[in-house]
Amino acid sequence: MTATTTEVTTVPFMDLRTQYELIEDEILAGLQQVCESTRFALGPSVEAFEQDFARYCEAGDCVAVNSGTSALHLAMRCLDIGPGDEVITVPMTFVATAWAISYVGATPVFVDIDPVTRTMGAAQLASAITSRTKAILPVHLYGQPADMDAIYDIADAHHLPVVEDAAQAHGATYRGQRVGSLGRIGCFSFYPGKNLGAYGEGGALVTSDAKIADRARALRDHGQRQRYRHDEIGYNYRMGAFQGEVLRIKLEFLDDWNAARQSHAGHYRTHLADVPGLRLPEVPDDRTSVFHLYVVELDERDKIAAQLKAAGIQTGLHYPVPVHLQPAYAHLNYAEGTFPHTERLAQRCLSLPMYPELTAQQLAHVARQLTEILKNSN
Numbered sequence: 068m069t070a071t072t073t074e075v076t077t078v079p080f081m082d083l084r085t086q087y088e089l090i091e092d093e094i095l096a097g098l099q100q101v102c103e104s105t106r107f108a109l110g111p112s113v114e115a116f117e118q119d120f121a122r123y124c125e126a127g128d129c130v131a132v133n134s135g136t137s138a139l140h141l142a143m144r145c146l147d148i149g150p151g152d153e154v155i156t157v158p159m160t161f162v163a164t165a166w167a168i169s170y171v172g173a174t175p176v177f178v179d180i181d182p183v184t185r186t187m188g189a190a191q192l193a194s195a196i197t198s199r200t201k202a203i204l205p206v207h208l209y210g211q212p213a214d215m216d217a218i219y220d221i222a223d224a225h226h227l228p229v230v231e232d233a234a235q236a237h238g239a240t241y242r243g244q245r246v247g248s249l250g251r252i253g254c255f256s257f258y259p260g261k262n263l264g265a266y267g268e269g270g271a272l273v274t275s276d277a278k279i280a281d282r283a284r285a286l287r288d289h290g291q292r293q294r295y296r297h298d299e300i301g302y303n304y305r306m307g308a309f310q311g312e313v314l315r316i317k318l319e320f321l322d323d324w325n326a327a328r329q330s331h332a333g334h335y336r337t338h339l340a341d342v343p344g345l346r347l348p349e350v351p352d353d354r355t356s357v358f359h360l361y362v363v364e365l366d367e368r369d370k371i372a373a374q375l376k377a378a379g380i381q382t383g384l385h386y387p388v389p390v391h392l393q394p395a396y397a398h399l400n401y402a403e404g405t406f407p408h409t410e411r412l413a414q415r416c417l418s419l420p421m422y423p424e425l426t427a428q429q430l431a432h433v434a435r436q437l438t439e440i441l442k443n444s445n
């Protein structure tokens with residue numbers, strides 16, 4: 068039986084192994100070189116990756132760190148945000164976006180998303196600005212850039228810096244420009260399942276502000292610019308050399324992998340567009356999505372997810388409980404119903420399998436099963 072006629076019965080939500088097998092030789096050779104060099108923390112592999120990733124993001128500099136959360140935290144430190152300050156972000160994100168604001172003692176102020184782009188709503192942003200606002204932190208959710216022009220209209224009017232949470236959007240563009248270089252600072256995660264994923268934890272800040280890059284570089288290494296001189300209280304947020312080497316190698320494939328995701332999204336759209344009761348992601352003409360996740364919206368989400376699971380299809384939820392309703396943020400006193408677009412998406416979101424190595428048969432299986440299930444449930 069050939070691959071094209073093999074019947075697909077299961078589709079995992081993610082498949083990092085297939086991708087590893089495609090690049091195994093290059094990765095193992097790279098890791099061996101790191102071992103032989105014995106430069107395990109920062110070092111030449113990380114520096115090479117920083118240069119390549121800065122260029123890729125069309126930014127002046129890149130500072131590699133040990134996670135996306137650390138990158139966001141350092142962004143807050145580099146903008147001198149602290150107690151008494153407010154940073155505006157969205158509650159429809161992974162919680163780490165808000166952690167970074169809390170880590171520096173500032174208060175996250177949430178604003179609702181736009182229901183179509185599912186990123187920060189500009190009207191909501193405008194009405195949340197106060198004299199304590201120190202920065203705006205939009206999230207390029209699911210791989211799709213936020214409405215940066217509308218956000219900048221408001222940011223510029225109030226002289227506020229914009230920090231991008233680009234953890235899910237490596238390579239996405241807004242009006243032809245790569246995310247990460249749209250804000251004063253762009254923050255990325257290289258968690259293994261991300262579009263550009265390390266083989267462990269990793270993250271980076273990119274910026275074209277040389278002072279910020281210099282400060283972030285010192286802060287990630289215990290506040291040192293010079294050995295054993297600690298200019299301010301810093302952290303051990305250094306990237307390990309194995310991760311730098313893996314990321315440097317994988318970056319060469321990122322555009323092809325993103326193109327494969329975009330093609331898969333096109334396949335889903337072609338086969339699911341007319342299914343009643345299903346809302347598909349919409350990408351405005353002025354931007355590209357790199358489809359870190361392919362999130363559809365539907366009623367009775369949990370029931371449909373269980374039926375898909377029974378049909379061998381794994382799905383994900385991103386995210387079922389918005390950040391403003393998390394117990395960790397109960398002290399901010401946001402009531403249920405405060406952000407209707409966010410809360411509706413949290414109840415209705417379902418992430419379908421999405422990764423470059425998905426086969427045409429797997430995509431067809433997902434589309435067919437979902438169509439059947441929805442037809443029978445109406």
Ligand SMILES: Cc1ncc(COP(=O)(O)O)c(C=O)c1O
Binds near residue numbers: 234
């Ligand atoms: C939107 C968003 N922000 C921040 C993070 C945090 O990144 P990390 O897990 O690398 O700390 C993630 C990753 O899960 C994310 O998806």
